[in-house]
Amino acid sequence: MKSRYTVVVVDDSVESLNFLTDALEDAGLTVLVALTGESAISVIERVRPDIVLMDAVMPGVDGFETCRRLKENPAYADLPVIFMTGLSQTEHIIKGFQSGGIDYVTKPIIPEELLPRLRRHLATAQSVRSARAALDMTGRYLIAVDSLGRAVWCTPQATHLLIDVFGYDDTIAFTVPPELASCLSPPVERGANARMKVGDRYLQIAYVGKVSEGEILLRLAVADENAEKTALRTAFPLTDREADVLLWIAAGKSNRDIADILGLSHRTVNKYLDQIYLKISVENRTSAAAKAVRVLSST
Numbered sequence: 001m002k003s004r005y006t007v008v009v010v011d012d013s014v015e016s017l018n019f020l021t022d023a024l025e026d027a028g029l030t031v032l033v034a035l036t037g038e039s040a041i042s043v044i045e046r047v048r049p050d051i052v053l054m055d056a057v058m059p060g061v062d063g064f065e066t067c068r069r070l071k072e073n074p075a076y077a078d079l080p081v082i083f084m085t086g087l088s089q090t091e092h093i094i095k096g097f098q099s100g101g102i103d104y105v106t107k108p109i110i111p112e113e114l115l116p117r118l119r120r121h122l123a124t125a126q127s128v129r130s131a132r133a134a135l136d137m138t139g140r141y142l143i144a145v146d147s148l149g150r151a152v153w154c155t156p157q158a159t160h161l162l163i164d165v166f167g168y169d170d171t172i173a174f175t176v177p178p179e180l181a182s183c184l185s186p187p188v189e190r191g192a193n194a195r196m197k198v199g200d201r202y203l204q205i206a207y208v209g210k211v212s213e214g215e216i217l218l219r220l221a222v223a224d225e226n227a228e229k230t231a232l233r234t235a236f237p238l239t240d241r242e243a244d245v246l247l248w249i250a251a252g253k254s255n256r257d258i259a260d261i262l263g264l265s266h267r268t269v270n271k272y273l274d275q276i277y278l279k280i281s282v283e284n285r286t287s288a289a290a291k292a293v294r295v296l297s298s299t
Contacts, residue, residue: 005122006030006047010040010063011055011084016109020053023111029118037066044070049079051122056085056096056104064099074152077215080121084109108152141220144211149176149184158220165198165222168211176218180205183218189250195251202228206249228296235295236280245272249285250292 007029009020015033021031032047034040038061044052052070054063061069063083070076083096083104094103102121105114141161144152152173154162162174177185183194185204194205201222208217229243238246243260248258255269262269273285282288 004030005051006032006033006049007051007053007118008034008043008049009053010034010037010058010066011053012036012058013055016055016084016107018191020109023114024107027111027115027118037061037063037069040066042071044076044079050125051118052079052081054081054083054101056083056087056092064095067096067099067101074150077152078125080125082117082121142208143174143218143220144215144241145176145184145185145218146214147216149181151175152215161220161222165201165203167260174206174260183207183217195248223296231295232292238276238279242272242276242279245269246276246288246292249273249276250289250296252289 005028007024009024009031010018010033011017011020012035017033017035021033024031032043034043034051037058040052040054043049054067056063058066063085067081067083070079070081081101082104083101084102084107085092085096086107087093093104103117105117140155141158143154143158143162146152154174166174177196179196180194180203184205184207196203204223206219206221206222210220211217228247229240232238232243232246233240236246244262245258248261253261255266255273258264259266259269264272273288276288277283280288280291282291
């Protein structure tokens with residue numbers, strides 16, 4: 001086991017802390033201890049550990065609530081928490097997983113059983129961190145969110161973009177706006193993405209894939225409306241308004257949505273669509289969106 005891994009052990013029993021500290025240090029780990037849930041959070045915020053061993057039942061804030069509070073901060077979303085408990089009922093095991101734990105061990109703790117689990121979870125966590133570091137180095141605008149659209153982590157480029165577009169001091173506070181909720185599931189139309197006007201620019205969020213049960217990976221982009229319309233009008237013989245409609249088709253918007261966005265009637269949008277299909281030589285909106293996306297992707 002790598003000698004520089006750091007584990008935080010949280011237990012209100014001094015005897016348990018002493019026993020676990022000796023066993024873990026003998027295995028080459030650096031051990032930090034906390035007697036309460038509040039002090040555990042304080043320790044973790046000061047020194048980011050590689051893994052946490054958490055007593056489930058403690059006076060005051062118990063281990064389940066401590067874990068929940070930690071997991072509310074996206075910075076600790078991938079921090080492995082293993083519960084130590086004498087509770088073996090199914091409801092308590094489920095409660096541990098629901099609060100954000102990844103495993104549990106029953107008391108009394110047997111080091112020979114605990115250490116292999118630690119090694120496995122440390123290796124998995126290291127792989128996740130390495131994958132994210134690799135994404136950070138790609139220079140891409142990627143953000144992972146949970147099923148409700150709340151930020152879990154961002155590449156540095158996505159962080160800067162969100163701060164620039166929305167003015168957030170901290171992208172941990174970012175939640176996908178309701179207007180862009182369609183980006184949280186695979187697009188029905190190939191190339192479609194969610195699109196929202198912010199000032200004189202457009203924020204586009206495209207669904208990339210489901211990373212895990214609790215993480216959805218999205219790709220961000222900011223587009224200049226005039227530049228995109230110019231690109232479409234250069235590629236196709238479109239009027240200014242037809243280019244507007246085609247832009248929103250490429251963004252996966254319905255006719256009703258486009259009518260609301262552009263202040264047109266539903267019937268007028270249908271007429272524009274007929275003209276667009278004829279001018280760009282397609283028969284349906286899926287093909288129109290695909291053609292538009294190819295043009296916009298090359299700009």
